[in-house]
Amino acid sequence: MANLNDFAKARTAQIALRVRPMGVWLRRGRLETLIELLIRLSGVSTIVIVGLIFLFLLREGLPAFLDIPLRQLFGSRWYPIEGFYGIWPLLVGSLVVTAGAIVIAVPLGLTTAVYLGEIAPVWQREILKPLIEVLAGIPSIVLGFLGWVALAPIIQSLGAPTGLTALTGSLILAYMALPTIISISEDALYAVPKEYRDGALAIGATQWQTIWRVVLPAARSGLAMAVMLGIGRAIGETMAVMMVTGNAAFIPDLGLDLPLHPVRTMTATIAAEMGEVAQGSLHYNVLFGIGIVLFVVTFAINLVAGRLVGSVVRRRGGQL
Amino acid sequence: MRLAMRPAMKRQQTQKIAVGLITGAAVLVVIPIVLVILYIVVQGIGALSWEFLTAPPRNGMTEGGIMPAILGTLILTLGTAIVCLPLAIGAAIYLAEYASDNRLTRWVRLAIVNLAGIPSIVYGLFGLGAFVLFLQFGTSILAGSLTLGIMTLPVVISTAEEAILSVPQEFRLVSQSLGATRWQTIRHQVLPHAMPGIITGVILGLSRAAGETAPILFTVAAFYVPHLPQSISDQTMALPYHLYVIATQVPGMPLSVQYGTALVLLLLVLSLTVVATVIRTRMRRRRDW
Numbered sequence: 001m002a003n004l005n006d007f008a009k010a011r012t013a014q015i016a017l018r019v020r021p022m023g024v025w026l027r028r029g030r031l032e033t034l035i036e037l038l039i040r041l042s043g044v045s046t047i048v049i050v051g052l053i054f055l056f057l058l059r060e061g062l063p064a065f066l067d068i069p070l071r072q073l074f075g076s077r078w079y080p081i082e083g084f085y086g087i088w089p090l091l092v093g094s095l096v097v098t099a100g101a102i103v104i105a106v107p108l109g110l111t112t113a114v115y116l117g118e119i120a121p122v123w124q125r126e127i128l129k130p131l132i133e134v135l136a137g138i139p140s141i142v143l144g145f146l147g148w149v150a151l152a153p154i155i156q157s158l159g160a161p162t163g164l165t166a167l168t169g170s171l172i173l174a175y176m177a178l179p180t181i182i183s184i185s186e187d188a189l190y191a192v193p194k195e196y197r198d199g200a201l202a203i204g205a206t207q208w209q210t211i212w213r214v215v216l217p218a219a220r221s222g223l224a225m226a227v228m229l230g231i232g233r234a235i236g237e238t239m240a241v242m243m244v245t246g247n248a249a250f251i252p253d254l255g256l257d258l259p260l261h262p263v264r265t266m267t268a269t270i271a272a273e274m275g276e277v278a279q280g281s282l283h284y285n286v287l288f289g290i291g292i293v294l295f296v297v298t299f300a301i302n303l304v305a306g307r308l309v310g311s312v313v314r315r316r317g318g319q320l
Numbered sequence: 321m322r323l324a325m326r327p328a329m330k331r332q333q334t335q336k337i338a339v340g341l342i343t344g345a346a347v348l349v350v351i352p353i354v355l356v357i358l359y360i361v362v363q364g365i366g367a368l369s370w371e372f373l374t375a376p377p378r379n380g381m382t383e384g385g386i387m388p389a390i391l392g393t394l395i396l397t398l399g400t401a402i403v404c405l406p407l408a409i410g411a412a413i414y415l416a417e418y419a420s421d422n423r424l425t426r427w428v429r430l431a432i433v434n435l436a437g438i439p440s441i442v443y444g445l446f447g448l449g450a451f452v453l454f455l456q457f458g459t460s461i462l463a464g465s466l467t468l469g470i471m472t473l474p475v476v477i478s479t480a481e482e483a484i485l486s487v488p489q490e491f492r493l494v495s496q497s498l499g500a501t502r503w504q505t506i507r508h509q510v511l512p513h514a515m516p517g518i519i520t521g522v523i524l525g526l527s528r529a530a531g532e533t534a535p536i537l538f539t540v541a542a543f544y545v546p547h548l549p550q551s552i553s554d555q556t557m558a559l560p561y562h563l564y565v566i567a568t569q570v571p572g573m574p575l576s577v578q579y580g581t582a583l584v585l586l587l588l589v590l591s592l593t594v595v596a597t598v599i600r601t602r603m604r605r606r607r608d609w
Contacts, residue, residue, distance in 0.1 A: 043414030049431070137527060141563050141585070148567060236439025274445075
């Protein structure tokens with residue numbers, strides 16, 4: 001606290017020098033009111049921006065829902081050149097790729113978080129955590145590029161008819177969702193009081209029994225949130241998925257080889273086709289309509305995740 | 321207690337197997353990260369040269385350099401910072417210092433969480449609808465910077481808020497008890513101490529923005545521009561989009577140029593991340609409270 005005393009002394013001196021006539025105080029008061037107003041406005045602006053985003057999506061995308069009969073809009077043919085705007089294949093595509101990514105990323109991510117939080121010695125943690133931050137920092141286009149030039153040929157050599165498949169997309173997406181899953185579940189594990197572990201170990205549980213029966217159950221809502229936000233991250237990913245999934249807009253047959261088919265996701269469709277459509281055309285409206293679907297889906301995911309643990313969301317906010 | 325009922329030997333075995341599997345999973349996560357970076361460095365380093373970094377592309381982009389794309393990305397990153405910083409830091413100060421726990425504050429937090437979750441391609445659509453078309457900025461650096469700036473808000477707000485909250489409460493109490501007003505306290509006590517943390521958040525946010533492709537697809541990115549941008553209403557080339565174009569849209573593009581471009585982008589983004597991490601660790605070490 002010696003510091004605090006020095007600090008207080010220094011401040012007293014500074015502020016004593018600043019005593020000014022009343023008029024100046026008043027003027028500063030008004031300036032301060034203005035600054036406070038600006039700060040409050042920038043806080044509220046975040047709500048306005050979310051509203052504006054939804055409004056502009058509606059403005060451009062609503063005609064798609066009004067002009068196309070819903071049965072056709074959720075039909076199974078996406079063939080815009082001939083006027084077929086069925087977004088079902090794109091929904092299925094997004095679903096298949098995301099589900100694959102989650103199946104890979106959730107077990108890997110949760111166990112890595114357990115390793116980092118419960119098992120790894122400090123020196124390993126200090127190497128691994130920055131490495132995972134680096135993974136979070138690699139631009140999606142770079143991973144997509146690697147998937148395209150390096151991973152796809154490997155997948156093809158495993159016997160798939162083409163290397164650009166749902167599986168290729170899922171693999172890349174899984175690694176893109178991993179940093180989100182790992183960092184949030186590690187926070188959740190960290191939030192479990194140390195006494196819980198001590199108690200379990202004291203009655204003779206092994207480290208694994210402590211983790212499995214005490215720590216993980218105690219952290220479960222945080223872990224569920226990590227999974228939800230990982231899903232959100234995977235559904236919204238665009239460039240990498242567009243480069244490696246083959247972009248075939250039809251519904252693959254359900255079967256064991258499902259992941260080895262090319263698929264096309266909602267995000268990739270927007271990215272690939274928006275550059276070529278005439279503004280105001282029906283095709284243009286439908287692409288914005290897909291944007292509305294994406295917005296609503298990710299909004300819902302974040303809402304549910306937020307309900308799971310308000311405090312963790314609050315702490316991590318934008319870093320998800 | 322059921323735990324104790326199991327024979328000790330078996331429990332020790334399960335423990336060993338479980339820890340082994342968990343360690344294996346962690347290795348499975350980490351090795352590809354190292355491989356990806358090494359692979360790009362090894363494949364791309366040969367393409368790097370002074371000309372590659374400082375010359376415009378020639379001969380259908382298969383020769384020459386990528387200078388316009390590098391410059392474009394730097395301009396866009398600067399534009400992102402100009403759009404994002406005032407709003408983001410204002411919002412962070414609001415949340416950390418002014419907001420009381422009421423409905424409005426909860427809505428603001430909800431808005432920030434949702435901004436963070438919106439897919440980048442949807443930001444691109446918003447930029448197209450709002451800035452390019454409605455405000456008639458056209459496909460321009462202005463529209464792209466606005467789009468990227470808004471996309472970057474949530475990252476910067478939450479890291480800045482955390483930095484501000486980590487300044488001890490006593491600092492505020494002392495300052496206010498000496499007669500300083502709320503804003504004077506924030507301006508002269510809180511912000512200077514929170515600054516390294518805020519800068520870390522800003523750099524991290526900007527490094528994300530610099531690597532993004534989807535939001536700039538329809539708002540600013542150009543396939544090829546023969547001259548450098550002259551004003552903020554011009555289009556520009558940008559590194560991520562350039563990598564996408566030369567990898568998928570230009571037939572016969574030499575692989576070395578593709579890897580070289582990927583390496584430059586990776587280096588640019590990762591060096592920002594490293595700078596941010598270094599500032600953060602130095603800050604933690606220097607912190608004297």
